[in-house]
Amino acid sequence: xxxxxxxxxITIVSSIAKQWKDLLLPLFMAVxxxxxxxxxxxxxAVPAVALFYTMLAGFFTWLRFTxxxxxxxxxxxxxxxxxxxxxxxxxxxxxxxxSIGFFxxxxxxxxxxxxxxxxxxxxxxxxxxxxxxxxxxxxxxxIRRAKEKGDSAEALPLAYRSTPxxxxxxxxxxxxxxxxxxxxxxxxxxxxxxxxxxxQLDDFISYDVLYRDMQGVIRNALDGVLALVVLFLVAYxxxxxxHLLRYAFFTVQNQKETIIISRGLLEKxxxxxxxxxxxxxxxxxxxxxxxxxYVSVHIIHAGGSLDGGESGSIVLCPFVKKKRAVSxxxxxxxxxxxxxxxxxxxxxxxxRYMLRPVYVLAIPLGAxxxxxxxxxIGLLLLLLVASYLGYKSYQMAGWAILxxxxxxxxxxxxxxxxxxxxxxxxxxxxxxxWFQKRKRLRTxxxxxMPRMFFKVTDVDENEAEKVYTWMQ
Amino acid sequence: xxxxSKRISERAVSVWRIYALIRLAIFFLGYSLISFFLWRxxxxxxxxxxxxxxxxxHFSLSVVLWPRWRWxxxxxxxxxxxxxxxxxxxxxxxxxxxxNRVQHxxxxxxxxxxxxxxxxxxxxTAATVHEIPALDEQEAExxxxxxxxxxxxxxxxx
Numbered sequence: 001x002x003x004x005x006x007x008x009x010i011t012i013v014s015s016i017a018k019q020w021k022d023l024l025l026p027l028f029m030a031v032x033x034x035x036x037x038x039x040x041x042x043x044x045a046v047p048a049v050a051l052f053y054t055m056l057a058g059f060f061t062w063l064r065f066t067x068x069x070x071x072x073x074x075x076x077x078x079x080x081x082x083x084x085x086x087x088x089x090x091x092x093x094x095x096x097x098x099s100i101g102f103f104x105x106x107x108x109x110x111x112x113x114x115x116x117x118x119x120x121x122x123x124x125x126x127x128x129x130x131x132x133x134x135x136x137x138x139x140x141x142x143i144r145r146a147k148e149k150g151d152s153a154e155a156l157p158l159a160y161r162s163t164p165x166x167x168x169x170x171x172x173x174x175x176x177x178x179x180x181x182x183x184x185x186x187x188x189x190x191x192x193x194x195x196x197x198x199x200q201l202d203d204f205i206s207y208d209v210l211y212r213d214m215q216g217v218i219r220n221a222l223d224g225v226l227a228l229v230v231l232f233l234v235a236y237x238x239x240x241x242x243h244l245l246r247y248a249f250f251t252v253q254n255q256k257e258t259i260i261i262s263r264g265l266l267e268k269x270x271x272x273x274x275x276x277x278x279x280x281x282x283x284x285x286x287x288x289x290x291x292x293x294y295v296s297v298h299i300i301h302a303g304g305s306l307d308g309g310e311s312g313s314i315v316l317c318p319f320v321k322k323k324r325a326v327s328x329x330x331x332x333x334x335x336x337x338x339x340x341x342x343x344x345x346x347x348x349x350x351x352r353y354m355l356r357p358v359y360v361l362a363i364p365l366g367a368x369x370x371x372x373x374x375x376x377i378g379l380l381l382l383l384l385v386a387s388y389l390g391y392k393s394y395q396m397a398g399w400a401i402l403x404x405x406x407x408x409x410x411x412x413x414x415x416x417x418x419x420x421x422x423x424x425x426x427x428x429x430x431x432x433x434w435f436q437k438r439k440r441l442r443t444x445x446x447x448x449m450p451r452m453f454f455k456v457t458d459v460d461e462n463e464a465e466k467v468y469t470w471m472q
Numbered sequence: 473x474x475x476x477s478k479r480i481s482e483r484a485v486s487v488w489r490i491y492a493l494i495r496l497a498i499f500f501l502g503y504s505l506i507s508f509f510l511w512r513x514x515x516x517x518x519x520x521x522x523x524x525x526x527x528x529x530h531f532s533l534s535v536v537l538w539p540r541w542r543w544x545x546x547x548x549x550x551x552x553x554x555x556x557x558x559x560x561x562x563x564x565x566x567x568x569x570x571x572n573r574v575q576h577x578x579x580x581x582x583x584x585x586x587x588x589x590x591x592x593x594x595x596x597t598a599a600t601v602h603e604i605p606a607l608d609e610q611e612a613e614x615x616x617x618x619x620x621x622x623x624x625x626x627x628x629x630x
Contacts, residue, residue, distance in 0.1 A: 302598065426573045426599035431565035447599040465473055471568050472554060 004066040004077070008130035010107035011065075015129070016058040017103065023050055067128060069139060072146070074114070076126055088114065088126060090139075090146035095301075097271035098136055099264070110136050113271075169259075170317050170328045172250035180247070180319035181240040183288040191235045247318045254332045259299075261314070273314060277302045279448045280420030281329060281336055282313070286413055289319075297325050300420070300449055312449045335405075336419050342398030342409055348439050349458035353394035357386035357412065389413070399444060399456050399463075401470055408446065408454045418454045420446070428471045430464050473566070476547035476558050483588045484546075484606030488539035490584060496531055503527050548604055550615065552622055555595070557602055573597045574623035577616045581609075595619065 027047050060080045068075040073089045095115040104111055109130040131139075248265035259278075262270040279300040289295065297317040316332070317325055326338045345353075361383060369376040393412045400407040406425070409417040429445045436442060442464035445455045459467075507520045538561065547558045555574075558566040578594040585591055591612035595602045607615065 425570070426597040427567055427569045427602070429565055429567040431560065431563050433563045437564070447597075450599050452599065468473070468566070468568060471570070 002068060002070050004068045006066055007062060007128060008107050008109045008132070009062065010103050010109065011129045012058045012062045014101070014103035015061060016055055019054040019058065020051065023054065067131075069135070069142065071142070074126070074139065074142075076128075086126065090142045093143050093146075094274050094277055095272055096140060096143065097269065099267060099269040101267040104130055109133070112136050112139060114139075167253045167255055168251055169254035169331045170250075170252040170320065170324075172247055172263075172318060172320075174248075176319045177243050177247055178240055179292075179294070181236065181243045183286070183292065183294070184239075184243070184319075191231070243318075250318060252316060252328070252332070259316070259332055261316070271314070273299070273301055275333065278333065279424045280418055281316075281333065281338075282419075283325065283338075283417045285322075285415050290415065293322050294319055295322050295325050296320070297329065300418075300452065302449060312452055335421065337402055337405060338419065339400070339402065339407075342400045342407070343463060344398050345394060345456075345458050346441070346460045349441055350391065350394050352439075352441075352458055353397070354387045354390040357390045358383050361386050397456055397458075399459060399467060401467065406446065406467070406470075408444070408456050410454075410456050416454075418446075418448075420448050420454075422471065424448055425471065428468065430468050432461075476549040476556055476566075478548050478550070480543065480546045480548070480604065480606050481590055481608045481611070482543065483590055483608075485539045485543045487584055487588050487590060487606055488542065489535055492535045492539060496535060499530065500527070546605075550618060550622070555619070557604065567602060569595065569597060569600075569602060571619075571622045574619060577619045577623070579612060579616050593619075 027050060057080075061078075064080050064083075065078040066076070073087045074093075075085065075087045077083060077085050093114055097113040097115075099111045099113070100109075101111065107130060109132055112128040112131055114126045114128075245265050245267070247263055249268075250263040251261070253260040253262075257275055259273045259275060260270065261273070262268070279302050282298045282300060283295045284298065285295040295317075296315065296319055298313045299316050300312055301314050302312070317328060320328065329336055329338050365379050365382060369379045372379075389412055393410070393415075396415050397410045399409070404422045405419060406422065407417060407419045409415065426447045426449075428447075430442050431445070432442045436458065439458075440461040441458040442461055443455055443457045444459050444464050444467055445453050447453050503523055503526075507523050510516045510520050510523070541561045542559070545559055545561055545564065549556045552571065554568055554570050556566065556568050558564070575596050575598060578596070579591055580594055581591040585606065588606075589609045590606045591609050592603055592605045593607060593612050593615050595604070604612075604615070
């Protein structure tokens with residue numbers, strides 16, 4: 001039980017595959033772009049060496065990576081040339097996430113990510129790429145036992161076994177994935193990706209010829225519209241696909257001390273988050289989602305990014321009706337009160353909110369309008385739209401204190417509402433530029449995590465002071 | 473809000489002036505390079521004159537006035553439960569850090585600060601870093617000690 005073990009050899013394959021995936025585009029570029037003057041060195045030797053090197057590296061990395069599970073800690077040794085040893089006491093492990101990717105499924109193993117309460121948030125993570133299910137279970141049991149022995153009776157159950165589904169707090173409906181893809185702006189992302197791809201291929205496809213052919217095809221405006229619709233449909237399909245991969249079978253299980261989130265279509269992921277480490281809750285809604293009454297809910301988690309997203313933020317509900325979101329949060333985190341009674345900003349902040357997006361856009365839009373006279377002038381109407389958005393943003397922004405809880409809300413395209421509790425706030429700042437001071441306004445800023453600041457701009461001077469003294 | 477009571481050492485002004493001088497010496501290279509090209513190749517003498525005026529304004533602001541203003545506005549306060557820091561010339565910023573969020577304190581002293589018998593104290597929480605610059609050496613040491621005795625991070629709250 002105490003012997004040093006290596007990961008399942010599938011690790012070699014998966015790491016090589018990963019490196020090849022990263023190498024594919026640069027190699028493709030290097031080989032094909034230079035195709036005009038074919039040379040043995042460039043077209044065959046370079047890729048061959050690169051591929052061979054990654055294979056060697058993959059093999060030796062696997063060979064030199066050992067782990068050891070004893071009663072108290074998990075010991076990891078790794079490094080091909082420089083050996084690194086790390087021991088992680090089980091009682092210090094704060095979160096564990098299991099995922100089964102393509103390669104893991106092939107070999108019947110799981111990937112374990114472990115997160116500890118290190119000072120360097122997001123860094124003290126260990127990843128065991130491929131271990132057997134039994135071992136994963138064993139690690140989880142050790143963690144549980146260590147926790148029980150310690151003063152806190154916190155258990156970190158591993159929901160890897162098919163737990164009775166009576167504790168499911170949230171699950172994403174299948175049709176919501178389609179709605180989510182349609183409203184999340186992912187379509188525009190996909191459009192951008194498609195156009196980027198085609199611009200990359202600029203050298204291979206002679207667009208002039210294509211354009212001439214297209215002119216034959218697109219005889220009238222109707223065809224043009226049709227082409228656009230097709231493009232949008234493709235982008236939408238891509239976006240749906242991406243969201244399906246990520247959020248299919250998304251379920252949240254609510255247990256006494258932990259939240260268990262499982263999701264994924266091809267790559268199954270399962271993460272266990274200790275409730276004690278949740279620093280706050282964010283609700284995000286963009287313009288379209290707002291009209292439909294949907295939000296997405298994220299939890300701010302002190303620790304590395306267990307779900308591979310941005311550090312410190314874990315998706316609790318990717319897409320959910322607002323009312324339902326409130327009950328989900330209440331079920332999982334009863335200490336939070338999700339309400340909508342926000343203290344609005346003073347009226348003198350309105351002009352500032354309406355002008356701020358205009359300042360940013362005025363120069364670029366003005367320049368474009370100037371160069372594309374006379375029709376470009378129409379672009380200046382966008383300034384009005386921006387100003388209207390600013391007005392909406394002014395209406396939405398605000399703050400609220402409820403007992404020990406502070407809520408801040410802001411946003412332009414996407415309204416974000418953050419709920420946190422007093423003892424989670426690491427520092428609070430009130431500041432004012434010279435212009436703000438003249439209007440007796442302040443900006444309120446709260447830090448709950450590294451690089452995660454929540455701000456509300458243009459709060460009334462006295463009210464900002466009220467929040468500040470609440471903190472004292 | 474009540475003004476905070478403690479201030480940093482007045483010698484900070486001298487140190488900041490030296491820093492500004494060093495920065496401006498580098499800027500001087502840039503200014504003179506641009507001026508030279510404008511004079512020699514573009515014959516835009518009025519632009520060169522403008523640059524000279526700009527440099528003088530830059531100089532008087534960043535070397536003469538700014539360090540003084542900055543020092544005047546720097547205040548802090550340490551209490552048993554929390555500490556407060558207030559600074560900024562253009563943007564006034566007042567920050568509150570609860571003592572039980574403080575994770576550790578650093579005492580920092582570069583060669584220039586050492587020469588002036590000054591030191592900085594840097595305070596780390598789980599999320600943010602705060603610096604009180606240019607305190608008197610002994611005061612800084614004392615401050616480090618005081619903060620570390622007050623600061624007892626509650627395990628639950630990280």
